[in-house]
Amino acid sequence: MKAEGWLFAGMAAFFAVTGLVYGFWAREPAGKAILAVAFLMSGLIALFWFVQYRRRGGGRAQDRKDAEIGEAAGPVGFFPARSGYPALTAVGVTVLALGLVFARWLIAAGALVLAYAVFGFIFQYRDHDGG
Incomplete structure (x- = not known):
């Protein structure tokens, strides 16, 4: 997580x-706004990774300089097979x-469909035990 933080x-x-x-x-504001938003977005992601590293510590093999390649082997996490x-x-x-x-x-209809899809994303695997 530390490497990802430094990357962002x-x-x-x-x-x-x-x-x-x-x-x-x-002399035009669009490029300034885009670069400001890009800075804020990448800064936010960097902050997220640094906070995660601080909370969890350097437990991952990728975060330690003395780690062996084999330490990172094995299951990484849960990845769903497919989703609509x-x-x-x-x-x-x-x-x-x-x-x-x-x-x-159309705004109302799109917002309803989008809200349904976001809630579906969030709760799709709520009963999954992570293993």
Whole structure:
């Protein structure tokens, strides 16, 4: 988790420096906003990984310099075989976006489909024991 944190911290630093240089020379706000959002997003992910590392410690083999390759072998976690919720989420976002262009009732319909899909994602494997 520490390596991932440093990776995203490096990305955040890159976007910060690029955003400052771009903001100094550019005269349009769109690029500045995009670089600011990219900095904030990568900074948030870096913060998440550093907090996870601090909570769980360096228990993973990837986080220790003296670890052997064989220590990282074995099951990593639970990965679902298949799910219909990604496609349903895409449909909900598409209908919601079309509603922003064409009609308010499409916004409501897209939001309902999207909410159903998100709740499906969250609770799809609620009874899974993780093993």
